[in-house]
Amino acid sequence: MNTLLREAAASVQMGWLLGAMTVVFLVCFVGWIVYAYHPRNRELMEEMARMPLGDGGDS
């Protein structure tokens, strides 16, 4: 194949890959934000924040 064509083909594949990565990363990002900030998890988060205090872990 002509080098120019090959480069063009490669860049298209790259575009798909980068696009898919962007979507996957965005979904993960939204996922962990929702987990961290969900009101249901508020108490757990506050408990976890205190875990280092005291020798044995959570108290």
Add this chain to the structure above:
Amino acid sequence: MERVATGTGAGVSETTVYDDQIVKMFFTATTVWALVGMLVGVIIALQLAWWPANLGLPWTTFGRLRPLHTNAVIFAFAGNVCFTGIYHSTQRLLKTRMYSDRLSRVHFWGWQSIIVAAAITLPLGMTQSKEYAELIWPIDVAITLVWVAFGVNFFGTLARRKVKHLYVAIWFYMSFVITIAVLHIVNSLVIPATLFRSYPIYAGLTDALVQWWYGHNAVGFFLTTPFLGLMYYYLPRAAQRPVYSYRLSIVHFWGLVFLYIWAGPHHLLYSALPDWAQTVGMVFSIMLLAPSWGGMLNGLLTLRGAWDRVRTDPILKFMVVAVSFYGMSTFEGPMMSIRAVNSLAHYTNWVIGHVHSGALGWVGMISFGMMYWMIQDIWKRKLAHPSWATHHFWLATIGIVLYTVAMWAAGLMEGLQWRALNDAGRLAHPIFLDITTRLEPFLWLRLLGGTLYLIGAIMMAVNFWQTIRGPERPADAAAVPAAA
């Protein structure tokens, strides 16, 4: 020698005996290697300012001592600091003893032997010539085996934990254990030729890309994530405050590990690497600013309401400056990843300034803070010379400022002079050596800064020595319950 903690799981009182002996062993090794690594740093700094310090012997030339410095400070000093903190805090956060005392000892003695092997082979000129992965293949094999022992021990401990949820520090430690294994193995794949020599399985550009994928993530997962784990455990403990925002720490962790892995190509800007890959590296590096600064703010805000204590407590002083330098170097890094900025900074002393603002400012200071706190906890003694800790703090802080400012000035100067053109469109400074000799005053200033930093570390080591040999502290213990 060992600490007992009583937890009341489901109404049943059970007792766990922590293995603090292994913590003490890693702690001691850390102190020793800190001095060795920084002393070699001062020696090579002298060599750059004053070449006769190379001594004319092959074993003591800059080319051989420089990798000795980087290996000693990263793998011996920073590595042992991480292990000290991980063995201490993991047991407490999971309320269980380490999975296997034997594996802990294999890890300790294996790692120290690897360091000794590095200290012998590097001055002899045995190297694979890959930065931060110089060690010859038999040592690489040993590193892999010791790391597996560590990994089994660490995850075994996780498996028998007595708490349900894993605190964020443990997640940071997990990323350290897993990624370093993967990075080390992939980058060290070679075909051995003799006992001391080997050929990499990668060639040309692929070799460069793998190397800097490794090199950058060595920074990310050896000098950053485990230390963030330490920050998230020891900063709240020393300040006696809960983490400012645990939610933010979750976003910090996942953001960081997702982005770091892709940022390596910022070491290969303007190289033969395809443009799109360079751009990926640049974009991910710039995005890294967000989680990094989130983490910095989370650390600083954990001190809200405790700022009055920062004025008097040297441990908190070390930690505040560490977190601030974490913020500074993670601001500088993304800026340096922008192509246009990198074209000025690359190959100059600016990069050395950036490295040491992270290494001396972040890694060094958080380690010192943790160690001053921990020695009083595990040896159950008050510091022999509390005021020395404050002196150490000031020596180190002034040392870092001298070091980094000198390198920034030197880097900017050489970067600008290399590229400067005169009216005729020719190089304004065509003789490279002229620019190099103009660096001299800055190199002496760096030597001064580094020497102050080393003197502080020596004071710390003497302080530790006299503390450990001193009388046991009465049971008023700011820290924890009874001993076994």
